[in-house]
Amino acid sequence: MIAVILTTTHILLSERDVASTVGWTGLVWLAPLVGLLFYWLFGVNRIQRKAHRLRPQGSAQSESARIAAEDRAQHLLEQRYPEWVPLGHLGDALTHSVLEPGNQVRALVDGDQAYPEMLCAIDQAHHSVALSTYIFDIDAVGRQFVAALDRAHRRGVQVRVLIDAVGQRYSRPRAPRLLARLGVPVAAFLDSLLPIRNPYLNLRNHRKILVVDGRIGFTGGLNIRGGCLLANRPQSPVRDLHFLLEGPAVRGLMSAFEVDWHFTTGERLSGDDWFPPLVPVGDSLARCLPDGPDEDFDVIRRMMLGALAQARERVRIITPYFLPDQLLLMVLNVTALRGIEVQILLPERNNLRFVQWAAQAQAEQILAGGCRIFLSPPPFDHTKLMLVDDLWCFFGSSNWDPRSLRLNFELNVEVYDRTLTRQLQHLFDAKLREATEITAAQMRARSVPIKLRDGAARLLSPYL
Template identity: 50%
Template sequence: MTQEALESLLLAIWPHVAAVFTVLANVLASGHAVLRKRDVRAAVAWVGLVWLVPLVGVVLYLVLGINRIRRRSRALALRQEHAQFPPQSGVPACTPETLTTAVPPAAHLAPLARLVDEVIHHRPLLPGNRLVPLEAGVGAYPAMLEAIDAARTSISLCSYIFDNDEAGGRFVDALGRAVKRGVQVRVLIDALGARYHWPPVTGRLRRAGVRVARFLPTLFFPARLPFMNLRNHRKLLVVDGRVGFTGGMNIREHFLPGHGDAKDLHFRVEGPVVGQLQETFAEDWVFTTKERLKGEAWFPPLEPAGPVFARGIPDGPDEDFETVRWTLLGALACARSTVRIVTPYFIPDPALIMALNVAALRGVRVDVVLPEKLNLPVVQWASTAQLWQVMRPNCRVFLTAPPFDHTKLMVVDGAWSLVGSANWDPRSLRLNFEFNVECYDPELATRLDAVIDERLTRARLLTLEELKGRSLPIRLRDGVARLLSPYL
């Protein structure tokens, strides 16, 4: 066959080959959506997009639609290897039955403890913990740096954002000093969060001798492209396996006094539950680097340190799918008198909205505290578009004046608290890897209620009349933004 004839043949058949490839790709993507999507509306939307916009829809589905990672076998092998639970301290796990006598004000929340037991089989509720709230900047960073400087054996640090700025520099210097003292240091940064500041801090950490890894890098790994929308949003620091820090704070100078003064809340953690913080980091680290962290340097015996009954609640698009969402629904169902929520990003799904409504209709006072001005306008528009659904059955929404408040808190009946990294939005509850801690302790709940009261001193009550008074173009803008809520 001549060259000219071959070219003619290729020109004749390539449209047919492209058509077959397109149909095959559409069929495979549609089949995956039909079989894997829990929400019928999501499955219908993705199938429609795949067929209405051939190939482009398939690419979008690969990038944004696949939201599960299978890593159960690796995580279970890790748990068996270091055998952290039941805890080495010998402190018995708390059952829902013993909770009723151990924490009488939380006795009516025993069904919530039972629910979380069922949702998270491998992390029991543990007594003997202490959690100290630390405000951003003046409280959290100094306490974290002091703990790093006191480290003797190991430091594990996980952050979604770790900027190469003044705040990041302080942590790099402290971690570098720890390495020089012979401390084992491991730092895990989300691959997307590492690019919030240029140049990224990873190079600076390596020059300081710190072993650092990026979670799910996709830029140079095409095989991981389907997971580029799944980010590690956890904030964990564990020193010597005994002292932990967790909450909502990234490492960036926005939280330093005089650099924007953004507000947030972090927690210093001691007691047996620190082992659950460390276990979560170890699972993420072995998933990312294949290195297993084991031995007393990372998992020492942990003794009781306080009165709080606590449990770590990991969440993510893997075996821990939607654990925080189940916990929120359970807490709303068990609440009797008050539910107080502070979050920067508030786009609850229909089930959570209904749970908030039902709680309010049962006579529970439901208060939601949000920033008046978000750092992400589209998210604020989408949130505002559905606030009327939350407020109509007597839920109250308060808007706090600037500076931007990144705090994430939930307190129920002055006895149960939930703290950590998760927001009330689809990204946190379905796509991100998150870590929260549930706490049964009236004293801690009282302290956190005081934090919320402080927020309310600079907040105003939002009314339905104000929402209805927005102009038509503004309401349309917000309504269109709400259509993007599954990806915000």
């Protein structure tokens, strides 16, 4: 009984979410043995305590320099897009960084476009290569990356590779072991002795970052695996979208990698090899938004909420996993009720069955609020993209689910660029032409057993 009371006290003082607090408290009191074990193994507060150690001490930008840079960025935003200044202010407040002008951002569709660009950049590296990924399969594609990283390392380029400890278990041999045998500096993020490969495990480093010479950056949703190279007709094909960045915003990618690498290995990455002076190379305003259950908690979700409030014409979302919490769901519906067109594109056949069932349980409520949901046919679409009007795009590693938005380490990029956003609107249109729209009537017509199954899965949505 003392353990139950102490644990309940811990829950009441630590949990941010009321539903989570009620759920954990009920489990601890109704099933003490199971509840105590599960809370201390998987409870949110344990994640927070562990995550706070991930933020190393570092030299912060002086307050005066930060304010001066923020003023310059806001002045530029006021000149170009005055109606978007409030969203710029939100990003400033959430990230304590500024929008960076002078960037060039290019979309790369599937591994077919992204992998050759990434491999070419590694082969042309002169000083440094920083690669972080969730999954690094040792298949035909993975071996190409291993060979490129090995070549870079052998010619004297500083190479650092960070792979998530759960993601490394998706293939054998494991990429860290293979790279280490070649002498390439590699580490596994939050490694565990448990031999688990579980797609529902939390507190994972889900970021996808490649930075070459501190000047060229890649990020998006793309893992390193053969299934993403559609030209090879893989057995389990996966569509995806990645981005190539050049310009001052690349520093944000490198900074996020440096934080994770320092936590994992204790090594600091600094100097011009990793952080060279960056000059404008394009016309995009861009900013990186790291997110995780530490000091960066809830950054991406609040940016999504701000962007929905900013919308004046339309909002378009592509995501493989769509389990918005009640606040996001409500704001999506309010956005649609304001007369804004809200289109959500999801996979017709999800690779995670419980996520698909839970998403179906929410679909009727989302559709009833005026949003429109479309299902894209196979192959499975892993794209993560949000477009607002014809100016603002938001992409990276984050999904629209609690695991991404509360429990994993993610990184997204916001870009103010009409040309890029219109290109991505055309990409969305192409996907939409292949998709099938679902209606609230179709959701209501599901059989009672299916509704019960989906409703039960929805109860697990905070952990999916």
